[in-house]
């Protein structure tokens with residue numbers, strides 16, 4: 001059978017060591033930043049009951065599910081996101097946990113996406129969620145973690161920004177404009193897609209699907225372009241529904257300013273988020289040049305835990321994928337050079353010195369060093385070449401004369417310097 005019949009599925013990745021190195025670089029950084037903020041790591045199963053997503057995730061994700069009937073006739077799905085699993089896990093145990101709950105995970109997720117840059121059919125996603133705190137400080141804390149996750153990888157406010165909105169503010173504004181209650185969901189759907197539509201189509205859709213007249217459309221378009229809370233307050237702050245929403249966002253931005261992160265956040269009412277469960281502040285992180293898809297998305301979802309059958313707890317969190325982030329790091333030259341990183345390569349000069357070499361190798365490994373050697377008899381020159389290929393920092397040459405004198409020769413591969421090391425150093 002031709003090997004092409006076993007080709008990798010579209011949208012899936014192999015991770016040979018040089019690619020795996022980038023994946024670990026990203027994930028180690030995510031883990032470090034999570035711990036800096038006091039978050040604990042958890043995980044769940046990669047396969048879940050189909051119903052968990054059908055009812056909770058919203059249409060877009062449901063259309064992309066990898067699902068099947070298992071041998072026990074259960075309808076199951078590969079997890080396309082982590083949030084419903086988190087809600088289920090906490091539903092079973094949150095009563096015994098002190099609040100707020102600070103948890104993070106780095107699951108591999110599966111979505112049958114249309115192939116496009118930055119979107120694959122599997123990805124790793126850093127999920128950070130704060131559960132049990134309804135106040136706006138939890139919202140600013142969460143976006144700060146997402147921002148720090150990117151800063152820890154070397155990205156700056158020139159590379160990316162968080163665009164922030166609040167679904168409650170948007171609802172209040174839409175009511176002032178005169179959008180009927182029944183049309184609010186339709187308005188959300190249009191606003192969510194508005195950036196990807198030609199302006200004439202946006203106007204037409206707002207008129208036909210949201211029932212707005214020309215003046216209402218132009219007020220709404222103005223709102224969506226507005227980037228300052230003060231401008232919104234001037235136009236709409238007198239409304240009893242709008243004012244408290246503006247105050248909450250003011251506190252949010254003030255906290256981020258106090259944390260030194262003001263340059264990374266901007267108000268943008270076009271951010272709605274496609275997922276069904278968000279109830280409050282929502283945000284997405286984008287590259288400043290606008291070349292890539294969203295790097296990260298999240299927000300407040302105060303009703304999901306209860307919907308999944310748990311304690312009614314407010315929650316806020318985000319998911320950051322490794323695919324767009326990897327592209328951005330490549331574009332900005334922030335992918336660390338791949339190195340094989342071997343501490344020692346051991347070179348026995350004659351086959352008779354094999355066991356002595358193995359003893360030294362093992363003693364070094366016991367102390368936590370990485371050690372390799374040729375696995376068959378080879379001339380010294382060949383072994384030295386192999387040592388270079390393996391990226392060894394030091395080569396230990398085990399020669400008969402030196403062993404007689406109770407030492408080996410250590411060669412520093414970068415400088416070429418050699419010195420004798422007593423065997424007693426290896427225990």
Ligand code: HAM
Pocket residue numbers: 080081082083111113118119120121122123125127128129275294295296297298299316317318319320321322323324
């Ligand atoms: P999401 O917006 O669907 O949110 O995904 C979050 C991030 O995951 C995206 O911004 C993107 O970086 C990455 N991502 C999503 N789909 C793909 C894909 N097909 N290929 C590559 N990367 C992808 C959620 O999943 C929410 N559950 C996040 C959340 C956690 N909200 C609260 N807590």
